Amino acid sequence: MPTTTKTTLHIINKTTTNARLYQDCCDSMLEGDELLLIESAVYAGCEQNFHSAIPTSFPIYALEVDVAARGLTDKLNKEIQLIDDNQFVNLCCIHHKSISWF
Numbered sequence: 001m002p003t004t005t006k007t008t009l010h011i012i013n014k015t016t017t018n019a020r021l022y023q024d025c026c027d028s029m030l031e032g033d034e035l036l037l038i039e040s041a042v043y044a045g046c047e048q049n050f051h052s053a054i055p056t057s058f059p060i061y062a063l064e065v066d067v068a069a070r071g072l073t074d075k076l077n078k079e080i081q082l083i084d085d086n087q088f089v090n091l092c093c094i095h096h097k098s099i100s101w102f
Contacts, residue, residue, distance in 0.1 A: 007032035009095040013039040013102055016047060025101045029058055036091060037062040037080070046075040063088060 010025050010033060022044070029035070035058055037045050044050050045062045054060060064082040067073055076082070083091070092098055 007096055009034050009036060009091050009098040011036045011038060011098055011100045012041040012044070013100070015040050016044045016050065021101050025099075026054060028099075029054075031057065033058055034091065034095070035060045036083075036088070037066075038088075039063075039066055042066045042070060042072060042076070045077050045080045046072055047077075050077060061087075061091065 007030055010029060012021065012025060012035070014021055016022055025035070035054060037060065042062045045060070045067070060080045061083045062076060062080050064084050067076055067082060073082075
């Protein structure tokens with residue numbers, strides 16, 4: 001997990017059925033930004049083409065407790081890093097700002 005200050009942490013909690021939300025999020029991401037999937041958004045991390053829709057320069061995280069609660073641990077895209085609650089707090093602290101896409 002990064003230790004330097006980053007620009008923006010984008011947090012999504014909806015599934016990809018809300019395609020416009022994901023498009024708006026991706027369109028607003030700048031170099032140094034990162035993406036965190038929480039709640040129902042962790043389903044997106046299981047879709048084969050999800051990671052290819054996000055530019056590779058943007059790290060993607062998923063909240064481990066939400067992934068486990070939905071039985072998706074073995075189905076999550078390998079490029080997505082699982083994080084715990086403490087790491088979630090750390091991500092919020094190292095970014096200048098966070099945006100929740102709800």
